[in-house]
Amino acid sequence: YLDPTGKPLTKTLPDFAKDKDLLRSMYRNMVRLRAFDAKAYALQRTGNMGTYPASLGQEAIGIGYGLALKKEDVLVPYYRSTGGLLMHGVSMLEIFLYWGGDERGSDFKVAREDFPIAVPIATQCLHATGVATAIKYRKQQRAVVTEIGEGGTSEGDFYEAINVAGIWNLGVVFFINNNQWAISVPSEIQTNCETYAQKGIAAGIESVQVDGNDILAVYDVAHKAFEKARAGKGATLIEAVSYRLCDHTTADDASRYRSKDELEKGWDSEPIKRLRGYLESLKAWSDKDEEALQKEVADEIEAAVHAYKTFPAPKPEDMFDTLYAELPKHIQQQRADAIARGAKHTGGHH
């Protein structure tokens, strides 16, 4: 819909592209996500948090479909779905806690029915189809969305999921974040398909490829796919083509396998600058707005960091208390033992 500088590619854009509040919210949330990622990186680098996968350059995907989601819809995220999670009511604190090694980060206070982040790749696709099966069984009008990296589409679970979503006509939307890289593995050696979207043909489901750096495009296809899902009209596979401008995670060093030039080229089409250009062309965004936004975002993040750093440490009994509805006797003894030692532990080794 928009070119890299933010100029419309077609004479007429869909109506929502004139909804300035929506456009501003798209922009605001992409900026918010990028700032959050930067802070998460800083926390990891300073030893205050564990490994973290950023969304740099891919903000239009999670924010785009996140804005099209309704509260009652269900999100089944993977580890790089921070944008979708934030949009669906998961708090910055919860995300910090998760990557900070604390299960309480998966106990979403608002998005109670969303799945916790899936680290085992592609498994989330099957969970999403299961959730959609329950929703269909109960004749509810709710969409289910899950997200997966382009590399993850090589897993059998991805294919099993789209296949059953097709034959059972499930209201699930599969978002492929095609950021071109699976850690160090580029698409050229991941699959022989020209597009990831065409993998949907193997399941007989509708499949679309979209510019994942154009949030208007992402929002539009997501919105339509969710409406279709809620209406019981079946599944959609959406390949959002983007680029991973960051390392795979804080534990990765992309310079080992990826050229500077490629990375610089990647910056040309990044989504925030593009939407900014469009907003400005509509006179819908000023430097004052930008200043205000930066401050607002910084404050929100600071508050979350403070809450995270002052969050009470987990207790040894937390290892046990939600393992079963009722803890078996022999494990109760282990729990007591762990509590008794809890104090002694320094967290260091030996």
Added chain:
Amino acid sequence: YLDPTGKPLTKTLPDFAKDKDLLRSMYRNMVRLRAFDAKAYALQRTGNMGTYPASLGQEAIGIGYGLALKKEDVLVPYYRSTGGLLMHGVSMLEIFLYWGGDERGSDFKVAREDFPIAVPIATQCLHATGVATAIKYRKQQRAVVTEIGEGGTSEGDFYEAINVAGIWNLGVVFFINNNQWAISVPSEIQTNCETYAQKGIAAGIESVQVDGNDILAVYDVAHKAFEKARAGKGATLIEAVSYRLCDHTTADDASRYRSKDELEKGWDSEPIKRLRGYLESLKAWSDKDEEALQKEVADEIEAAVHAYKTFPAPKPEDMFDTLYAELPKHIQQQRADAIARGAKHTGGHH
């Protein structure tokens, strides 16, 4: 190429369709397979053999690609690949032994490099890609063929295999025996794809659908796909459309889930009658030939049955002797124990 009665569907057929020796061999081997299946059934029914999956109605597939195989090619079969196995040098005795519950049936005397029969569905597809990887690594001109049922294509392993075969340009041919049923599950509830062949699009490999009851067609596509594989030109997915005229196995009762009418319709397009019609139209087959063939096949099978029934029983130590290259000490003691008890065992249960 041929209609159900054996009349050519096109004015000109490929040259090999005039090769009467080849045509007779096709016919001979399909008849041979059908007779073998019948005997295997009888052995099972009389308690002389375990569960057995016949190929009734699907003979053109295994015999068709089997005739196009060279000795140095590798076959990675599934449990319904009896035709391919017989064509690639596996003996009737070995097949009886396998389904008779004896591992020596997997110790193929001729086809030393062929894989044993795969019962865990779709796993054979990955083994075949591995074999093809080794062949490519060693720059050999050998084709690898594997076979899978249409239901098995719903397994992730099938998809992972075609995906890597595509990107690595492996010399492997995937034969889908689409016999319309996965035990009691019809294609209508297996996948939303119109064809199984189109699943190859998800892997970017060449895919063809062929009439699996027309052995001329099966042989032709198999021959071309194998030549392509040997030439290092990559993988092919072939959907051979046929029909399972038998129960799933001797343990199954298809009348529970499948109508008489459908079954009777199935008989109209069965492959043997069809080729017979064509042979006769070429004056390449007479009733005398038929008589001779029936006798020849009956003799061969009787000899195999005799060999099977008089085959020395397996010994307790066989459970251990090929577990490792060198049997660990503690298992040697178990081996001695098993041998000591061997005699006592009656095989009956209390």
Added chain:
Amino acid sequence: MAAITLIEAVNLALAHELKRDNDVVVLGEDVGVNGGVFRATNGLAQKFGKDRVIDTPLAESMIAGLAIGMAAQGMKPVAEMQFEAFMMPAYDMIYNHMARMRLRTRGRITLPMVIRAPWGGGIHAPEHHSDSPEAQCAHIPGLKVVIPSNPSRAYGLLLAAIRDPDPVLFFEPKRVYRIVKHEIEDNGEEYPLGTCFVDREGTDITLVSWGAMMHETLIAADKLKLEGISAEVIDVATISPLDIDTILESVAKTGRLCIVCEAPRSGSWASEIAAQVAEHGLFNLLAPIGRVTGYDTTMPYYKLEKQFMPSVDRILEEARRLMQYK
């Protein structure tokens, strides 16, 4: 009240729960019109409809993954794996997800689901159809692993498994599917999970087993009685969480323990029971702890399966050996 087999008891329990609770659904390969390859779901699709007794595409990771997603929404899926060894494509789902959901979400999402599978050897089945992989499942925290030994327990324990708020693996000894009959009243009464059953009281030796091997074990106990050896026989039934107290009490009384199971010896659940007794009951032991198990090799094709599986003779000989110790 007719006497029914174990497979019929499974069918009865499934029907009972399908009738009682609309959130219960059955899914798997061939569980629909065909009623399952062993007929565990016989007639259920016809009775409760195809949206409650669901024939799935052919993929086990998918079946487990679907059930996880459905259970997360509060449904109570009962998934069938057609045979125990075909559960392995779903092992990742079981290990990395099914067992962990409640804990990792601190109780926010729970999985009231069951995975059933025919289990064990002895029916002359083809390759990969006769394994006993209970130990690699019971080693996973967060799961319950149940193996009934007879029709009544299959009925009562399956009811409990379906009603349990946590995921349960329910392994059905296929060798026993049709060889024993019990009179069962379809009263919906469950048996408790996590409790052993003492099937014979005895004073000289404790024989512990589960699943199909309970039958060889009980026969052995009867024969030992004729020899003047009084054997206490315990059916573990729920191997995880393990009710070790019942076993320890028995060993305190008898001083001798012999554990019988079908799986390969090393790393089997028999080893876990032995380890716990060696830790908590060592000084009650008059004799070494005996384990009569499958050998440390792969379950052979069926011609040799009887030689692989523990026999009444092997149990008897081990029991007599242990009785030598005074």
Added chain:
Amino acid sequence: MAAITLIEAVNLALAHELKRDNDVVVLGEDVGVNGGVFRATNGLAQKFGKDRVIDTPLAESMIAGLAIGMAAQGMKPVAEMQFEAFMMPAYDMIYNHMARMRLRTRGRITLPMVIRAPWGGGIHAPEHHSDSPEAQCAHIPGLKVVIPSNPSRAYGLLLAAIRDPDPVLFFEPKRVYRIVKHEIEDNGEEYPLGTCFVDREGTDITLVSWGAMMHETLIAADKLKLEGISAEVIDVATISPLDIDTILESVAKTGRLCIVCEAPRSGSWASEIAAQVAEHGLFNLLAPIGRVTGYDTTMPYYKLEKQFMPSVDRILEEARRLMQYK
């Protein structure tokens, strides 16, 4: 001869075999240009080429299945699973195929292959990156399961694993990847599989462990010495097939046994060792068999992982408790 870490020792052994034997290839996710996420294959693709150090598509069942097919053709693939928990999608391939090929073909097809995986906790990794699933692998007949505890053993045992004619699972204690250094000469000399290493001679108690926990165990032994308790320390190294004789001999001498491992207690390999000693060495025992293990719960996210894993203190307390028995 420089001192190198365990991860460097793995790299050295891989390079040695790649150089020595053209049938050896390395395959896995990110093992190529990137050199593996832990750098186990650092520089190997550059040195031996992309057809011998192969970046695969992202699929573990595929990686194992490919390796099985390649090994069946006589190649010696060394496959990497990026983390132990991501081996689970390949569990079916390992359980139903890799472990059985030689036996089911009566020796016709053998699989000289290795699957390597970083293993265990303690590095503050994300969820699913800190497990110890060795028991569910060692319970599978036909496999060998090796877990080195230090750089020299990683080098020597990996050489042996690659040269072994049968499939080997090689689990590398990721917590030890960089904390210890050994001087290693790249002489291609292997260490024997299937043999325990006695790292400390002692007379009062036998401490048995493997992998990263060997370090806590050795430290505990040193501290016990100061208390006048002489501990014999055994590194099992190859957990399957298990060299029980070395352990039994030691227990015959010390009369006390404490097994230390990181996995959840129930069904762990510590239980197998305890069971074998309770069977063959019972009357040498002065004290119950102690097991210091992970708790029977899922390895927690990293903030609590230290509280889950056995600590030097837990080993010390258990050893002292066992010393009470005379």
